Amino acid sequence: MSTLHVISSSPFADTRLGSCLRTLGPNDGLLLCGEAVQALRPGTPMALRLGTLAGARLYALDEDCLARGLESVEAEQVDYPGFVELSLRYTRVNTWL
Amino acid sequence: MAKSLLIVSRSAPWSGLAAREALDIALAGGAYDLPLGMLFMDDGVFQLVEGQRPEALKQKNLGANLQALPLFGVDALFACSASLAERGLDPAMLAVPATLTAPEALPAVFNQFDEVITL
Numbered sequence: 001m002s003t004l005h006v007i008s009s010s011p012f013a014d015t016r017l018g019s020c021l022r023t024l025g026p027n028d029g030l031l032l033c034g035e036a037v038q039a040l041r042p043g044t045p046m047a048l049r050l051g052t053l054a055g056a057r058l059y060a061l062d063e064d065c066l067a068r069g070l071e072s073v074e075a076e077q078v079d080y081p082g083f084v085e086l087s088l089r090y091t092r093v094n095t096w097l
Numbered sequence: 098m099a100k101s102l103l104i105v106s107r108s109a110p111w112s113g114l115a116a117r118e119a120l121d122i123a124l125a126g127g128a129y130d131l132p133l134g135m136l137f138m139d140d141g142v143f144q145l146v147e148g149q150r151p152e153a154l155k156q157k158n159l160g161a162n163l164q165a166l167p168l169f170g171v172d173a174l175f176a177c178s179a180s181l182a183e184r185g186l187d188p189a190m191l192a193v194p195a196t197l198t199a200p201e202a203l204p205a206v207f208n209q210f211d212e213v214i215t216l
Contacts, residue, residue, distance in 0.1 A: 001208040019107065019139050022179065025204025094105070094213040 002027040004090035008034035011046045016096045026055030029090055031083065032075065033061040040065070040073040050074065059086060101132035103210035107139035110159050111151050116144055119216040120162050127169030134173030134210060135166065136203070137195060142180045147192040163193045175206055 005028060011017040017039055024030060030053070032039055037060050039046045050058055051074050060075035061083065078086060087093050104123050108115035119135070126133045137145055144159060151158050166174065176195035181188055188197050198206055207213055 003204070003207050003213065015139060022177075022200040023138075023203040023207065025207070028204065092207070092210070092212050094207070094215055096215050 002029070002090045004029045004031060004086055004093045006031045006033065006093060006095045007036040008032075009096075010035040011039045017046065020096055021049065021053075024053065024056045029057045029059060029086060031059040031061070031078070031086060033064050033083075035064075037061065037064045037068060037070055037073070040070055040075055042073075047074065099131050100211040101134070101209070102126065103134045103136060103207060103213045105136045105138060105213060105215040106141040106144065107137075108216060109140040109143045110149070111154055111156055115216045116141065117159060117162075119214075120144075120159060120166075122214070122216075123166060123171050124162060124169050127166065127171040130170060132210075133171045134175065134206075135171060135195075136175040136177070136198070136206060138177035138180045138203075140180075140184075142176055142184060142186060145176060145191040145193055145195060146186060147190055160192055166193070173209075177203065 005020050005024065007017050007020055009016050017036060039050060040060060041047055058075045059078050060073055062077040062079050065073055104119050106116060106119040110116045123133055123135050174193060174195040175198045178197045179200050
């Protein structure tokens with residue numbers, strides 16, 4: 001039993017990512033897309049937190065990273081087919097609207 | 098067997114439509130006997146505060162809808178204890194009986210349901 005959490009808003013703009021980290025279980029996955037990939041900016045407190053997730057897997061949509069000049073981030077890069085594959089691998093998907 | 102759904106409500110009640118929409122999903126699903134639960138977290142816990150008077154803002158009170166949840170068979174109600182504490186809310190003063198749940202226990206709440214929607 002596991003949840004894939006999907007976030008698309010910047011952690012510098014709202015509290016979704018912080019709250020999501022609160023609900024993240026050790027078997028869960030976290031997929032950052034859209035402006036949420038800004039959470040991976042090296043050296044920021046959020047990037048440090050994301051680097052120490054207990055058990056949970058961290059993914060980022062590759063084109064959103066590329067578009068924002070985030071080239072070597074501490075997350076597993078996935079493309080859209082990979083996004084679909086992930087949504088099937090986990091029991092449920094929780095999109096933080 | 099219908100799939101079970103957890104509705105995570107994390108919006109305050111009187112600014113924007115998200116709180117009302119989450120509640121409408123719960124009541125509509127409950128009317129069709131779907132197995133539903135609601136989790137109030139972040140600013141969503143403000144919906145549970147007693148003694149609110151949204152009439153002052155010419156808005157309808159959500160309180161009656163919240164009270165109706167158990168009547169519609171939606172009695173799996175959870176409230177994030179950390180969200181309450183951060184906002185100075187006393188768990189003993191909530192308008193609706195919700196199970197206080199610590200953040201560490203939230204993944205287990207998600208795991209009780211087939212699907213989840215966060216508003």
